Amino acid sequence: MRSLERALATLDTQQFKGKIVTVDFYGLTPDKDFAKEFFTAWLQGQQVLTTNDPKEAQLRLKVFASVLAVDQGQSFIGSHSFTVPIRGVVVPEIALFKDVRHSGHAEIEIYTFDAVSGKFVDKSPLGIGEARYDDETVLIVINFTKSDVDKGEPGLR
Numbered sequence: 001m002r003s004l005e006r007a008l009a010t011l012d013t014q015q016f017k018g019k020i021v022t023v024d025f026y027g028l029t030p031d032k033d034f035a036k037e038f039f040t041a042w043l044q045g046q047q048v049l050t051t052n053d054p055k056e057a058q059l060r061l062k063v064f065a066s067v068l069a070v071d072q073g074q075s076f077i078g079s080h081s082f083t084v085p086i087r088g089v090v091v092p093e094i095a096l097f098k099d100v101r102h103s104g105h106a107e108i109e110i111y112t113f114d115a116v117s118g119k120f121v122d123k124s125p126l127g128i129g130e131a132r133y134d135d136e137t138v139l140i141v142i143n144f145t146k147s148d149v150d151k152g153e154p155g156l157r
Contacts, residue, residue: 006129
């Protein structure tokens with residue numbers, strides 16, 4: 001979501017303001033329907049008038065989301081959770097080090113056509129957005145001793 005927002009923030013919508021547009025959204029992933037609705041709402045927030053009826057539109061926007069992706073990676077040192085046979089006791093995961101990385105990527109491009117004639121008008125520069133979220137766990141064991149006993153006292157050795 002954040003990567004899509006960041007990709008849209010790089011796009012210029014000045015040429016669409018005050019005009020009625022219809023949006024055709026194309027993507028390779030199942031979340032393209034969500035991205036289309038988000039893009040349409042974002043356009044409306046930029047004072048662009050949108051319609052679902054192509055006959056009412058002045059411009060037709062073909063929006064291509066060539067990338068809408070979330071990648072996940074993980075590094076782990078420790079013991080995974082497991083169940084002790086017979087007793088059925090579950091031993092929880094013990095992570096000495098664990099790093100879970102999520103990164104989002106979005107690329108958006110807008111092709112503009114005249115709605116009446118179908119003639120090509122303009123193509124936007126590629127809008128690129130990236131976001132990341134990392135979750136890290138490090139097990140730290142601290143050992144210390146507190147005492148008010150002197151080492152030289154008899155009987156305490």
